[in-house]
Amino acid sequence: MASGPVELKIRWGMVIDVDKCTGCGACMTACQAENNVGLEENFSKEHRAISWIKVRKLDNGKSFPDYDEVYMPQPCMQCQNPPCVPVCPVVATEKGVEDGGFVSQIAPRCIGCRYCMVACPYESRAFNWHDPVWPEGMEKTLTPNTSTRMRGVVEKCTYCHHRYTAARAKAYEEGRDPNELGEDEYIPACVEKCPSGALYFGDLNNPEHTVYTLSHSENAFRLLEKIGAEPQLYYISERDWVQKMADYHLELKRKG
Amino acid sequence: MGVKRRTFLQFLAGGAVGTLATPVVWQGIDDTAIWTQNFPWIPRIPKGDVEYTPIVSKFCSSFSGAKIGMIHGNPVCVSPDIDNPFSLGGVSSFAGTEVQMLYSPSRIRQPMIKTESGFQPISWSEGIEIASKKIKEAGNSLAVLSGDDTSSVNELLCALIANQGAGNYFYMPNERQVAQVAWEMLGGTDMVVYQYEKSNMIVAIGANVVDSFGLPVRFVKLREKYESKLVYIGSHATNTYGVADARYMVFPGTEVIFMFGVILALLDKGYSLPQVEGIDVLKATLQRYSLNKILEETKCTQERFDMFINSILQAHSPLFLAGSSVGSGTPVILVMLSMLVTQMLAKEGSYPIGTVPYPSAITPQAIRFTTQIKNDALSYIQALSKEAPLQCMITYQANPLYALPNTKKVEAQWNTTIAYKIALASFMDETVSASDIVFPLTLSIEGIDDAYTPYGSDKLYYLQTTPCIEPVCDAKTGADITLLLANACGIDMGVHSAKEFFDKKLAQYTSGQSNVSAKVYSVEPSTPPLCSRFSPLPLQVYLNAIPVTPRSVDGARDEMYLIPYTQQYMGTPMTSVPPFNVKNIPHTVFKDKEMYVLINKNTAGTTLRTGDKVNITNGEDSIQARVYIHESVIDNGVALLAGLGHTAFDAFTKNKGVNPMRVLSVENVKESLLCSWSRNTIKITKV
Structure with missing residues (x-):
């Protein structure tokens, strides 16, 4: 792991309200289409399926009537102190300090050692065991946003970084400061297409952005906070068991 | 000058250190890695600006208002349309795949006719001629089974068979049908909406x-x-x-x-x-x-x-x-x-219950929607006999051979009691595979279609799709195909093209109205009078169907119940799971081509464990699945995801998993009421 979290002036991040998520999977579908993620006929091997955002189902393990469950969409956390970055031997993944704190993934530079996958505590990365395949004709629906990735490299969520560059370019053209984007100017595909409104996106350092308020709410928490990766993704839930399950460290803190 | 051993070793060590220290080698490895991995067979992405066209997607049950992103006229993505007054800025996981489904491996790309060696392509003119001949020969022994209860294409198909003297118009069982029948049993009229x-x-x-x-x-x-x-x-x-x-x-x-x-x-x-x-x-x-x-x-x-x-x-x-x-x-x-x-x-x-008028027809021959919606498809199919077979069945966006309960029985009836089967569909599903002639339908971004007050609406809605591309294959709209068939049968429908028909429908609903936005038209519902009668038939049917089940000495219930459930990302019986959605299926319900049934700890007892293979039967058919012990299902319940177990479609879903519809228990087949399947008693045995 790096020596400590990097200081960021702008900290693009996400807040997911798991109490609102219906588990419909629209975010997964949106992400695949937006980022040209290849299709797989054999989808039963979940651990090898490439998906930049996964909707996980959590339950409290109790029986009815105490049984409770939530859906937890999980893209890359874009950690402020990313465990995946220092282990990469070819600098194929970097923490962008200047551009809002994204953890980049440069697929052509990747040599496929998968150290980053081992290091990532959130299983946010996926490895291309095969060349990406689309059924005949379907390759016509590839978007211009993200290059396709080849066999032998790791890939992951980028918070739709191409949308960020497009929003900045637009701000330049309009003579505005590209470092002061409004929260509606740059939204990843998963957030845009969520029909439940469970996903929020913006600058976590900007008090004018909704995510700032939400991330400071008493129900906000981060996954595995105790390991110190400082994710730029917060979850909110009023359910105590969800917070406890997500963050053992927080539970200890509460107990004092 | 001779080279001593020490000098040689010093040279090797110096060379190794120098080689490692120089950035040239690392840069070379990096460049090699980059250039060797730019395999030319990896699909290249298009270049250019994406332009968006607003549409109403009829691809999913939510009728999402969306914007189709296109590059050089080629659709590449679906985005939510926040200005759409119907879906209010959301896109379902199903509508989000419409662009990719244009090129689904299961897409029917041209008209086809069944021969001894399987399906063979046929021209539109030949296909229409053969199908219209069969329709004419069938006389009033003709029926339609529609899987879309919102489209005005139903009106045209209704008029087509009504001209032959047939009134057998059916919809695939759905929630709106049940609600309308219930509403009528309480003395209500018109179409139910929820305020x-x-x-x-x-x-x-x-x-x-x-x-x-x-x-x-x-x-x-x-x-x-x-x-x-x-x-x-x-x-x-x-x-x-x-x-x-x-x-x-x-x-x-x-x-x-x-x-x-x-x-x-x-x-x-x-x-x-x-x-x-x-x-x-x-x-x-x-x-x-x-x-x-x-x-x-x-x-x-x-x-x-x-x-x-x-x-x-x-x-x-x-x-x-x-x-x-x-x-x-x-x-x-x-x-x-x-x-x-x-x-x-x-x-x-x-x-909070309101009503809006039923859709009104512009084709005089069409059977009224109030009559159609009460017809029960399952009991009609079950009542067909080999002695008096139905001469011709037209299916429109319907897949009864997958989606009706007791599927095996339905399939046997379908294959033995219907002489000729015409399918209008977009994808090669089970029913299309069993048909004699197939006409490919456009998707909603390729061809015009509409929807009238989908079930669950809060007011009268009339939505019309906006085709933004030419069909990517040799497909036509349902309206065009029906008009071609009518024309070949010598029937004058009063309209000559799908566009003319849907223009008339739009004018019918929007005449004199100003609140028309992106072909989404709405009218506030009226509050209906309170219920004026209580028809006892559904109650009696329900009470008669309650099974007398044995109880254990301590009063515990021994019977097991199958609880099938579905999710939006699983698509529909007519589309199967879109290739883009297969990764949404969690490994807890499907893994290594096998389905997992959810059973709680109490039900599993000491005999079943996670991973055990079980046989599930309703006495008429059986399926096999593995057990996943989970507390998300009540005692004696066995939950199974519906949407897999297809015997048609493509490599993404064909022959993967099982179809729970096969082992559902249908109640009141012989009553003059809609069939239901809510108490699906099953037996489970460990394999």
Whole structure:
């Protein structure tokens, strides 16, 4: 792991309200289409399926009537102190300090050692065991946003970084400061297409952005906070068991 | 000068250190890595600006308003249209795949006719000639089974068969059909809509309202807008369970009994049933059910039942929505009781059920929608016989050989009692595979279509799709195909093209109106009069169908119930799971081509463990799956995801998993009422 979290002036991040998520999977579908993620006929091997955002189902393990469950969409956390970055031997993944704190993934530079996958505590990365395949004709629906990735490299969520560059370019053209984007100017595909409104996106350092308020709410928490990766993704839930399950460290803190 | 051993070793060490230290080598490795991995066979992405066209996607049940992103006229993505007044800025996981589904491996790309060696391509003119000849020969022994109850294409197909003297028009079983029949049994007229704004509590009984019931995308948005409380009653934790404000679990198939208890509790609190014709039958039935008996049957505790009653008494005009987690097979009586309770609890001026007129036809020959919607497809198919086979069946966007319960039986009937089968479909499903001739349909971004007040709407809605590309294959719209068939049969429909027909429909609904936006037209509903009668038939049918089940000495129930459920990302029986959605299926319900049934610890007991393979049978057919022990299903319940187990379609879904519809138990097939499948008794044995 790096020596400590990097200081960021702008900290693009996400807040997911798991109490609102219906588990419909629209975010997964949106992400695949937006980022040209290849299709797989054999989808039963979940651990090898490439998906930049996964909707996980959590339950409290109790029986009815105490049984409770939530859906937890999980893209890359874009950690402020990313465990995946220092282990990469070819600098194929970097923490962008200047551009809002994204953890980049440069697929052509990747040599496929998968150290980053081992290091990532959130299983946010996926490895291309095969060349990406689309059924005949379907390759016509590839978007211009993200290059396709080849066999032998790791890939992951980028918070739709191409949308960020497009929003900045637009701000330049309009003579505005590209470092002061409004929260509606740059939204990843998963957030845009969520029909439940469970996903929020913006600058976590900007008090004018909704995510700032939400991330400071008493129900906000981060996954595995105790390991110190400082994710730029917060979850909110009023359910105590969800917070406890997500963050053992927080539970200890509460107990004092 | 000779080279000594020490000098040689120094040279090697120096060379190694130098080689490692120089950036040239690392740069070379990096460049090599980059350039060798730019394999030329990796698909290249297009360059250019994406331009967006607003559409209404009929691809999914939510009728999402979306914008199709196109590069050089080629569609590449689907984005939500926040200006669309119907879906209010959401896109479902299903609508989000419409662009990719244009090129699905299962897409039917040209008309085809079945020969001894399988399907062979045929020209449109030849196909229409052969099909129209069969239609004419069939006379009134002709039927249509439609899987889309919202499209005006039904009107054209209706007129086509009505001209032949046939009136056999059917819809695939769906929630709207049950609601309309229930509404009529209570003396209601017109089409039911739900006025969510008049209620601050929605009670979903078995209905997965946030995912697979009605219009989930619109429902979620409206619930947020009106800040409605959501209460879920069911036997399995569906998506609605997870986001509901309160949840009450009942024994599988006892939702009707639970509603008996609700009515009894309300009567006890001073509420009264409407004094209308037939209500005495309900009163007499209620007298046979004490609250204790109801709690015993439903497995709901007194404390939780009281909690529920208190919550609905404190709510403002709670709206009860009854449905099934698989989108069909809900008993009519359950919806009737839900409507009755909604009426009993409605505050003055806040009755949350409204009505809008039925769609009106512009084709004079068409059979009225009120008549069509009551026809029961399953009992009609089951009643066909080899001695008097149906001469011709036209299926429109319908896949009965996958989606009807007791699938094996339906398939046998279908293949032996229908002489000629014409399919209008977009994808190669099970029913298309069993058809004699196939005509490919356009998707909603390729061809014009419409939707009239989809079930779950809160007002009258007329939506029209906006084709933004030419068909990517040799497909036509349902309206065009029907008009071609009518023309070949010598029938004058009064219109000559799909465009002319849909222009007339749009003018019909929007004439003199100003609130037309992106071909989305809406009218506020009227508040209907309260129920004027209570037809006892659905109640009697339900009571007669209650199985007499053996009980153990301690009163425990031994029978097991299958609870099929579906999710939006699983697509529809006509599309199967879109290739883009297959990764959404969790490994807890499907892994290594095998399905997992969810059974809780109590039900599994000591005999079943996670991973055990079991045989599931309803006595007529059987399927095999593996056990996954999970507490998201009630005692004696066996939950199984529907949407897999296809024998058609493509490599993404064909021969993967099992279809739970095969082992459902159908009630009241012989009654003059819609069939239902809500109590699916099964037997499970370990393989």
